[in-house]
Amino acid sequence: MEKMQKPTLHTVLSPRLLDLYDLTDTIVVIIDVFRATSTIATALYNGAIQVIPVPDVETCIQRGKEIPNSVTAGERDGKVIPGLQFGNSPAEYTRDFIEGKTLVLTTTNGTKLLNMALQMGASDIITGSFPNISAVTDYLLASKKNVILGCSGWKNKVNLEDSVFAGAIASRIGEHYDILCDSTLMAQTVYENNKHDLPALAKKATHWHRLANYGLSYDLEYCVSEDVANVLCHYQDGKLVVP
């Protein structure tokens, strides 16, 4: 019997590098640990019907008006945007508040990367974060497809927290993939060196310093907690939903 070839797994450390990779027949995992993809998982876990990622504030406000029982939310540079109702903190999206509603969301990095992947023809997109890491790995393993771990970074710069999440994925399921990707090796090394204390690592991230300046430090511990909002967030027809 012929040996089954393993699918490949690559980590893309910055949106700027996404076009160097082939997205055909590939699952793209959009990663924006602080905080878009953590917030998406939390909203869906707590009963939001759907999360609609939009590229800009204007579209966010417009879609919010069109969709009944929706809330508009987002951030730019880590701060709430004037004109939108809510911010990008997962703590805002409790079950009491978000159940049965639609969340229309725009963020600096995560929603942009998702739109880039769409424009490049990605057909199977999920969002990933520590709060839903097991749902992500379960889906990847079951699919047996090639994987791109897409880090949103910060304004195209590489960031620590998204890279470390990619490393966590590789650490958990890497043995099932052919990994000829130096970015993945690096991310996995950094994760494995720090997995015993991810909050301490996260506090070294440059974005952490930005968030801390805005008094949002209470999100940090939550956003590096595994499986506290463990649902798959799958992109279908313009929306992220639990399939």
Next chain:
Amino acid sequence: MEKMQKPTLHTVLSPRLLDLYDLTDTIVVIIDVFRATSTIATALYNGAIQVIPVPDVETCIQRGKEIPNSVTAGERDGKVIPGLQFGNSPAEYTRDFIEGKTLVLTTTNGTKLLNMALQMGASDIITGSFPNISAVTDYLLASKKNVILGCSGWKNKVNLEDSVFAGAIASRIGEHYDILCDSTLMAQTVYENNKHDLPALAKKATHWHRLANYGLSYDLEYCVSEDVANVLCHYQDGKLVVP
């Protein structure tokens, strides 16, 4: 007395990300461990008058014709280029061969990044590699300027060996800099985890697999050996020279 502010240090993991950084009054270290910058250090250490980095094969051949006592060399995709006299292996540039000569060099990644930095207005450029790491750190510390560690990568993808060299620099002299750069933190972690056996780490690099396929594996150990060709390689008026 006012506390002196430290200069900054950033690592740029791919040429694609270079334009996200300000190169004004900054030393840019061009890093291409396998093998351009290791070869440059070796040629200058062994008495080459100068190394002229050129962007393409045609220019390489032309400059070789113009400059007396010069040799043309380079690689594309890790292989020697038809039309050029020599390749990109540091082992080729012994003192017997290169002393007193000019080396005209074109490579896939390193010489391209150097030209990008020039086009972006960088005014203080050196090349860095393990063979001349102490010359690099001595120069950086003495200059007290901001530093960009520019990794050449592989066709714009992030690579392990250049990142690890950036990490080695940060590990040695990071305390003298303000480092608010996640790429540097990651590179330093990977370096410090593997510094006891850099050849073993290098063998995990994807570029290593490429080189090994071309029978060039004997370069590997040399290119991760510290200070075996310890001269400063400084860019001045179109040439790399020992100042």
